[in-house]
Amino acid sequence: MEIEQPKYPQPATVDPVDAEFWKLCQDSVLRFQQCSHCDTWRFLPRYMCAKCSSPDYEWKPSGGRGRIFSWTVTYQPFHPAFARDVPYIAAVVELEEGVRMATRLLDCDPEAVELDMPVVLVFKDIGDGFMLPCFKPAPK
Numbered sequence: 681m682e683i684e685q686p687k688y689p690q691p692a693t694v695d696p697v698d699a700e701f702w703k704l705c706q707d708s709v710l711r712f713q714q715c716s717h718c719d720t721w722r723f724l725p726r727y728m729c730a731k732c733s734s735p736d737y738e739w740k741p742s743g744g745r746g747r748i749f750s751w752t753v754t755y756q757p758f759h760p761a762f763a764r765d766v767p768y769i770a771a772v773v774e775l776e777e778g779v780r781m782a783t784r785l786l787d788c789d790p791e792a793v794e795l796d797m798p799v800v801l802v803f804k805d806i807g808d809g810f811m812l813p814c815f816k817p818a819p820k
Contacts, residue, residue: 686760688806697725700739708803710744710813712779713737723779744801745818746775753790773799773815787816 693699697713701724704711713722717734728735751771757763769785771793785793786802798818803811 685764687808688761688812689759690806690808690810695725697727701725704739705803705813706809706811708811710742710801711739712742712775712777714740721777721779723781742801743776746773746781746799746815748772748785748793748795748797748799749774749780751785751793753793769793771799771815781813784812784814785816786814792817 691698691702693702701711713725714720714737715722715729715732715734716736716738718729718732720729720731721740722729722737729737749772751769753767754762754770755767757766762768767790769788769790770782771785772780772782773785774780784804785799786804799815800818802814802816804814806812
């Protein structure tokens with residue numbers, strides 16, 4: 681008899697702007713808000729630009745390239761579904777657009793992670809077809 685693995689949790693989306701971000705990720709394209717007034721990129725999604733206070737924005741695709749800004753290696757699963765993944769790398773990636781995003785770093789030995797390491801976007805299906813934006817080391 682096969683034991684069923686627990687499902688990965690999906691992001692809780694209470695706020696409509698946050699929900700829109702996750703909905704837009706489902707076609708495996710990462711998009712961020714860009715202010716229509718001053719062109720500042722925004723993440724986390726929000727109703728007003730932090731730079732100029734404009735409420736106007738467009739969802740624009742990210743180039744999907746960035747660098748490791750910070751990371752930690754997690755040995756203790758904080759949800760039963762992550763037990764099969766430990767150790768895993770939780771990272772903050774600074775993207776070329778200038779936004780920083782908390783994410784998972786995949787396909788990387790925890791001992792190999794370095795500050796400013798170039799990374800590229802990948803999407804991970806975490807169940808039920810839900811696509812989660814993650815990153816992996818950029819090809820050399």
